[in-house]
Amino acid sequence: MTEQPWSKRVMASRHRQAVWLTLLLALAVLVVWLGGGIVRQTHIDRLIAQGQVELNRLALQVESGITKYENLPRLLASLETVRTALHTPSNENIRRLNLELEQINLITEASDSYIMDVRGLTIAASNWNEEASFVGGNFSFRPYFQNAMAGEAARYYALGTTSLKRGYYFSYPVYEQGDLLGVAVVKVDVDEYEIALRNPAYDFVLLDPDGVIFSTSRNAWLYKTFLPLSEQERQRILDSRRYTDNVVQSLPIAQRQVYRGADVLHIDPNAGTSMARDTQGFLYQEQPIQLLDFRFALLTPTTPVEERVQVFRGFSSALAIIVMLMVLALMQRQKILRERSVALQMSRHNQAYISGIIDNTQAGLVTLNSTTRIESFNPTAERLLGHRLKDLTQQPFTRLLGREDSQRFAVLVGRMLAHPTVQDHQILELSLLHRQGHSVPVELTISDMRLPNERKFLLTLHDMTERKKYEAELQRAQDNLERRVKERTHELMVSNQRLRTEVDQHQNTQKELIQTAKLAVLGQMSAGINHELNQPLTAIRAYAENALRFLDKGHPDDARVNLTRINQLGLRMSEIIARFKVFSRKGEAQSGVVSFASAVQGVLTILGARLNQHQIHVQQDFPADTLVLGDTVYLEQVLVNLFSNAIDALVEQAVVAPKIELYLEPTAPNEPLRIVVGDNGSGVPENLRERVFEPFFTTKDAGSGLGLGLSITLRIVESFNGRIELRTGRLGGAEFCLMLPRAKPEPLTRS
Structure with a gap:
């Protein structure tokens, strides 16, 4: 049934609603996302402007606060008390110099001031009376001492080996009448400036020329870098003992973003401590301090910006949801009204539809x-x-x-x-x-x-009127069918009985034909049989006459020898007659294990006279223990038929040095035996080969045969579940190959 127009309109309307809702939702998401991006960019621009002002102020404050002590070492080097103590380092001169350095330190608010001799040994210091006094310490390894001893004003920054405080060092050589007496040094403590610069609204770092954080508002960031250092750079800094044994590592920066020339870094504010937590965003701004060869960087947290973005997006999302809900409510109301109308139409349609079904159903x-x-x-x-x-x-x-x-x-x-x-x-x-x-x-x-x-x-x-009529017709048809089946069954039974009778007659006829073929072979061999029996009989008469003479003359031993020979000749005649009796008897084929050598010996016994008569040589090549499945008499008849045909062909063709060969072709153990009987005659013409197994077909002269030998041979071989084929032999004449089932030797049983 095709879809109704109102149903199509409803589906189209629902599709349009889904499309509009999807577009509105996509638009709301786009507005919220883009609006959040605009809010973020606006506040970051504001942070960049405010941070630049604060960065300039703080960098100037750090530069001026440290560089104001740059000329103080020159002033110390010009003092008479300094030159006197270096020239004559007596206790009184040293005590007077310590007090003066302490007084100067209090006035200038420097961290520490001290004087070193040419060996780098500190002879006086402003902290002479403190536990961590520099007096007696040798700082000749510091570059600020080495540069000053070279006659230059020097500066240096490092972590103090005695005070373990970070400081910026200014040094100047002390001369007297051109002679270098020592070095004057002023140390500026960086910790004091850190305290003055700290502000909860931002973080700051002071980076040395290697990018190592020398000063910062977060202690966890000290001696860290924003960019990774090579292994050679890290080892150079460690060898300089600038930061004693502290290993310089890079901060774990998870992400770096660029906003209009400024970087936003996402790092862990407590990296390197047990308080490590999720990363935090910082607006990174830096400015070089040329006089100190440092860089001052300001890191302003971007969390307030992200919070404002989240507030904007939350408010925008809520507003978008409210608008969407209002739109959905309006659409739902329209849908309800529309569905009511559709339901009313559907109810009317269904009533008409059901009525139509009820009125038109069969x-x-x-x-x-x-x-x-x-x-x-x-x-x-x-x-x-x-x-x-x-x-x-x-x-x-x-x-x-x-x-x-x-x-x-x-x-x-x-x-x-x-x-x-x-x-x-x-x-x-x-x-x-x-x-x-x-x-x-x-x-x-x-x-x-x-x-x-x-x-x-x-x-x-x-x-069910029509169905009952069909059932009655079907019943009549079934009765007729059953009647015809009974009639046909009776006819088939009669035909089967007749067929069985014909089969029995055919089998009897086949047996008679086989027996006739046997007798025909025996008839052909009658002359040979007479010869085989006459020779022993003539010899028996001669031996009997001699035996009588020997007895008359009283020679019983000679008579015994003749009687023994008569006995052997009688056994030979009995064996010949028994073989012919077995060959000529009637009987059913009995399938069993047959010795192939025994069957061949029986054939040679039967055909021995003919073979000798025509001087035909028989060559045999097969194992003596060859066994086949079949019947001995029938197997002998097959071989007699094949040998007789070969003898007839060789005699008829007057072959010089006639020869018959019997051999086994090599086969696999699970394959049938292939027994080959061939001769060196001229063979069977190609055009007659397909007919040689037909009954009553013969290539011999008229009256020389019935034409049943090969036909009977074929049937006997097939009764053994075997096959036979004709081909040209390796001697040049006809060659028949018998394929017979192979038999296994029967196991010996113990009594």
Whole structure:
């Protein structure tokens, strides 16, 4: 059924709503995201402007605070007390110089002032009376001492080895009449400036020329770098003992971003301590301090900026959600109104649709109340019953049934009413009484309609008139088929009996043909048989006559020798006659293990006279223990037939040095034996090879054979589950290859 137009409109409307909602959601996300980016950029620009002003101020403050002590060592080097103590380092001169340095330190607010001799030994210092006094310390390894001894004003920054405080050092050489007496040094303590510069709104760092943080508002960042150093640079700084034994490492910067010329670094503010936590963003701005060869950097946290961005995005998201909810509410209201209209249309459509189905269905529909009285039925039921609805309303349905069908119907309805667990529908086949008096066979389905406040039954009636007619025709066809099957079965039984009789006759005929072939072979060999038997008989007569003479003369030993020879000749004749008797007897083929050598010996015994008569040489090449599956007599007959054909061919063709060979072709152990019988005659012409196994076909002269030898041979070989084929042999003549089942030696049993 095709989709209705209103349904297509509803689906199209829903699709448009989904598209609009998706676009609005994408637009809201885009606005929130771009708006957050604009807010972030605006506040970072403000931080950059404020940070630049603060950076200039702090850098100037650091530069002026340290460089104001640059000329103080020159002043100390010009004092008479300094030159006197260096020239004459007596206790009194040293004491006077210590007091003067202490007084100068208090006036200038310098960290420390001290005087070293040419060996680098500190002879006087402003902290002479402190526990960590420089007096007595040798700082000749410091570059500020070495540069001053070279006659220059020097400066240096380092972590003090005695005080363990970071300081910036100024030094100047002390001369007297051109002679270098020592060095005057002033140390500026960096810790005091850190305290003055600290502000919770930002962090600062003071970077030396190597990029190492020399001073900072965060102690955890001391002696760290923002950029990684090479191993050579790290080792050089360690060898200089500038920061004693502290190992210089780089800060863990997770991310670096650039905003309009300024860097935003994401680092751990407590890196290197046990308080390490998630990274924090800092706006990084730096400015060089030319007089000190340092760089001063200001790091302003960007957390307030991110918080403002999050607030903006949260507010924007909330506003977007409110707008979306309002749009969704409006769309939902329109959807509800639209669905009400659609539902009303669908209800009308469904009512018309259901009515159309009920009125046009091919099944009769009847509704009954709980007492099985008729309430309504469709036009199909009206045609089926021949009654109009108004004539049967509130009438019992059993009025339309015969007596027996009424009882069946009542019993079924009663069971459904009494047992709620019974199936909701039951099927009966019964006959309805038509208004015109005839009965209509129907298939009636009773469906239990369990409504909320009442119970009704729906009857579905299917007219079975045509089906009953088809069933009757089918039954008649089945009866006819069964009758024809019985007749055909009888005919087949008769045909099978006749066929079995013909098969038996054929088998008897085949046996007679085999026996005839045997006798024919024996007839051909009769002259040879006479010769084989006459020779022993003639010898027996001669030996008997001699034996009598020997007995008459009283020579019993000589008579015994002749009698022994007569006995041997009698055994030979008995063996010849027994072999011919076995060969000529009738019998069924018995499949079993046959010694191939024994069968060949029997054949040579039977055909020995003919072979000797025509001086035909037989060459044998096979193992003595060769075994095949078959029957000895039938196997001998096969070999006799093949040897006889070879003898006839060699004699007829007058072959010089006639020869027959018998050998086994090599085969795998699981393959049949391949027994080959061939001769050195001229062979069988190519055009006759396909007919040699046909019955009564022969290439010999008329009267020389029946033409059954090879045909019988083929049947015997096939009875052994073997095959035979003709081919040109290696001697040039005809060659027959027998493929026979291989037999295994029977195991010996112990008694």
